[in-house]
Amino acid sequence: MGKKILIVDDSKTIRQQVSFTLAKGGFEVIEAEDGKDGIEKLKANTDVALVISDVNMPNMNGLEMVEAIKAAGSYSHINIIMLTTEGTPELIERAKAAGAKGWLVKPFKPEQLVAAATKLAG
Amino acid sequence: MSDQNRRVSVKVMEHSIDAFIISTGGSSYKFVDSPEVHxxxxxxxxxxxxxxxxxxxxGSLVAICESDFLDKTHPNHQMGMPVGPDEIADWSSEVANQHLGRVKNIxxxxxxxxDMGTPTTVSGRTMQLTEPKEGIMLKLTFVGEHGPLDVFFQAVMDKNLIIKYIDLEKQPESSAAEGDSILF
Incomplete structure (x- = not known):
């Protein structure tokens, strides 16, 4: 079984697309519907090697989730990639400052997603 | 909204919808009209x-289409996965989200x-849309093989805001374009 990746996105379509792509790339994938759910899934899955998250989501958005993960000692070491429709310098800088390690713009290219996951899943 | 701002808004949204259609593998959609409606x-x-x-x-953006359009453009087909009612409704939200994301980036x-919000999808027979107070509502219609796609653009702009010439391909430093991957 490959390394475990947590996908956080409020769109089921995007979660399915990302899961399909990463599973083909040899990864094990689990899913969460928003930032709050993402943190709960991280607590329940201590072997997650990488988080790939949307930015605009209800309940807790992706940037808030990154800040919460990085503030929590137990899983602050996990790398996080943002996957969103937006690509403005301001948002990218905010994500970088919060501790994210990468930024991908939807619709994503499968080979770029797998390459980024391979590099950052450790 | 000034005529200049309106021209620019229509141009950006037309470009965004074209990019969406291309990203789904379609090529037969064309922009028809963009009247101001009240x-x-x-x-x-x-x-x-x-x-x-x-x-x-x-303001807000409202994307309206038939289920056939959402079914035929759904990414699950490329993965050999089924497309049911839940997937159709979810994809409707994502169409609006990706469209506004492209508009925002440009x-x-x-x-x-x-800043963008999160999308909400509704389904039903009829819906009444009204222009915002002190604002404008444009209706952009696209037609193609999977039925019409109507995009309503409701906006209120500060009277001092003038959107000058828009370069659709402009990429500021440290921004990311569609499909880009940036590792920090």
Missing amino acids: RETVDVRFASIIGFSSSSFK LSANDVKF
């Missing part, structure tokens, strides 16, 4: 609504900034 009752199967706001520019590169 109150519109539309036949609707799926409508997705997403808001945006900044201190000088706010306008942001040309110094018009705003």
Whole structure:
């Protein structure tokens, strides 16, 4: 079984697309519907090697989730990639400052997603 | 909204929808018209609504289409996965989200900034849309092989905001374009 990746996105379509792509790339994938759910899934899955998250989501958005993960000692070491429709310098800088390690713009290219996951899943 | 701002808004949204159609593998959709409308009752199967706001520019975008359009453009087909009612409704939200995301990226590169909300999808027979107070509502119609796609753009702009010439391909430093991957 490959390394475990947590996908956080409020769109089921995007979660399915990302899961399909990463599973083909040899990864094990689990899913969460928003930032709050993402943190709960991280607590329940201590072997997650990488988080790939949307930015605009209800309940807790992706940037808030990154800040919460990085503030929590137990899983602050996990790398996080943002996957969103937006690509403005301001948002990218905010994500970088919060501790994210990468930024991908939807619709994503499968080979770029797998390459980024391979590099950052450790 | 000034004529200049209206021309630019239509140009950016037309470009964004073209990019969406191309990303889904389709090529037969064409832009028909973009009249200003004040109150519109539309036949609707799926409508997705997403808001945006900044201190000088706010409003919402409503994308309306038939389930056939959402089914035929759904990414699950490329993965050999089924497309059911849940997937159709979810994809409707994502169409509006990706459309506004593209619009935001283009306008942001040309110094018009705003924040996006999260989309909501409704389905039903008819829906009435009304232009915002002190604002404008444009109806952009696209036609193609999977039925019409109507995009309503409701916006209130600060009277001092003038969107000048828009470079659709402009990429500011440290921004990311569609499909880009940036590792820090």
